[in-house]
Amino acid sequence: MTAPVAKTVKPPRKTGPRAVAKDASGARKLVKAAQSAGDGAPSETPKGPRAKAGEARKAAILKAALAVFARQGLDGASVEAIAQAAGISKANLLYYHPSKDALYLAVLEQGLALWLAPLSRFTEADDPAEAIAALIGAKLVLSRDHPEVSRLFALEMLRGAPLLKPVLAGPLKAVFDAKVAVIQAWVAAGKLSRVDPPHLIFAIWALTQHYADFAVQVRALSGKTLSDKAFMDETQAAITALVLDGARRR
Amino acid sequence: MTAPVAKTVKPPRKTGPRAVAKDASGARKLVKAAQSAGDGAPSETPKGPRAKAGEARKAAILKAALAVFARQGLDGASVEAIAQAAGISKANLLYYHPSKDALYLAVLEQGLALWLAPLSRFTEADDPAEAIAALIGAKLVLSRDHPEVSRLFALEMLRGAPLLKPVLAGPLKAVFDAKVAVIQAWVAAGKLSRVDPPHLIFAIWALTQHYADFAVQVRALSGKTLSDKAFMDETQAAITALVLDGARRR
DNA sequence: TCCATGTTTGACCAAATGGTCCAAGTTCGA
DNA sequence: TCGAACTTGGACCATTTGGTCAAACATGGA
Secondary structure: OOOOOOOOOOOOOOOOOOOOOOOOOOHHHHHHHHHOOOOOOOOOOOOOHHHHHHHHHHHHHHHHHHHHHHHHHHHHOOHHHHHHHHOOOHHHHHHHOOOHHHHHHHHHHHHHHHHHHHHHHOOOOOOHHHHHHHHHHHHHHHHHHOHHHHHHHHHHHHOOOOOOHHHHHHHHHHHHHHHHHHHHHHHHOOOEOOOOHHHHHHHHHHHHHHHHHOHHHHHHHHOOOOOOHHHHHHHHHHHHHHHHHOOEOO | OOOOOOOOOOOOOOOOOOOOOOOOOOHHHHHHHHHOOOOOOOOOOOOOHHHHHHHHHHHHHHHHHHHHHHHHHHHHOOHHHHHHHHOOOHHHHHHHOOOHHHHHHHHHHHHHHHHHHHHHHOOOOOOHHHHHHHHHHHHHHHHHHOHHHHHHHHHHHHOOOOOOHHHHHHHHHHHHHHHHHHHHHHHHOOOEOOOOHHHHHHHHHHHHHHHHHOHHHHHHHHOOOOOOHHHHHHHHHHHHHHHHHOOEOO
């Protein structure tokens, strides 16, 4: 078990700014974060230099934490290791993020918008082939530029998504259903072959995320990484071609 | 760190049968296992009832370990938890498998053959469409019947494949290259469209494994699981159709 | 039947780890 | 300039956990 249960009622002595409640169901936080994922305005409160610096440090910690969590997993990562990666002491890290779990939640929350965004970008009015190609492109860019985010979510899925399940069942399902409808409409309008919409979406996710999540394997077998411009282009072309036209000779 | 380094030289007092050496590079073991993956004969030594029972118990432990490791990861799983899942005491588990790492290695080793098998099943002589469909089918069956194996390997990839890298670079790459050549030949012979062979293989892996690794998400969004016969068939059809013919209308 | 060999477990140990505390700096703003 | 509030980290604590050990318990074969 990660979080030891306090025998005695611990006095809420927390001093840190914005001590995140390690509420049993941080899941709720994630759902809210997902819902407001599109909103551009992050926060309106005017900040003094103190608060701003604090915010920056908090972000730096989050960045370090993402890197470590994405590689080692929640259990494999030690707070000490994350602190070290962030260049501060463990105690100091715990000053900004009240607990390892809270930190993990914050990291997840931070990646959520990025992770959910690409799907919400096409509508019935778009040209199917273009829209699909664009979705593939967007997800692939994400796999190249933020592979840790992809890995973190993959890790979370493999765990059974204890924290994410509500997000999946709520906000994500909403977008998903909407896009399924869009694809369905395309098919009905004869603009697309008789594909199965849900599976098409799964396919695009699987194909693109694979290059982040299984990067080691891709690298071991092909010798390349998405960071190689040529390989990136080649991959995007290959996936797009496959999804749009398949492998069978016409 | 998972394995505390013994300060004093610990006398090799191990009594358990077949104490697996927790050699720094258990990776070598995996490579050997992978190479002999095809061999049917498991072992020829005639066994007394004692040894046979031991073997059975060892296998039971492996099964329990697979289940736990695949969900919790190497670090998240406690030996105690695995022992409990296997219905024995921790000390007893450690009698059969000398250390957590050795157990993990054994689990990985056990899953390896299953994991590597499907790819090695097609040759240039086969009909491309049929061979590809068969590969998809085989991998999907694996995702349905042994999702834990898929998850375990996914977990390993996400960690950066510390143990598997040699397998990837060795035996797997060998098969991979061979199959790339086969696909290349098909393309050259005009039996297949101008696909990129490596990416086609990656695609098939990604598409099929997705349903095991991201099962929670698939379930949350579609409400179905591969265990549902109808969904299984539908999925297989969808993936096969996509890979062979794509989504674009002809 | 008897015991050598294999099996099982509770007790125990040391290291690692999440988290707390407090004393010693910093720094902003009045 | 001065102090109240914010930061920082070393020391410390309790729990978890991988692993050991010795003593009790089976059991198959002579």
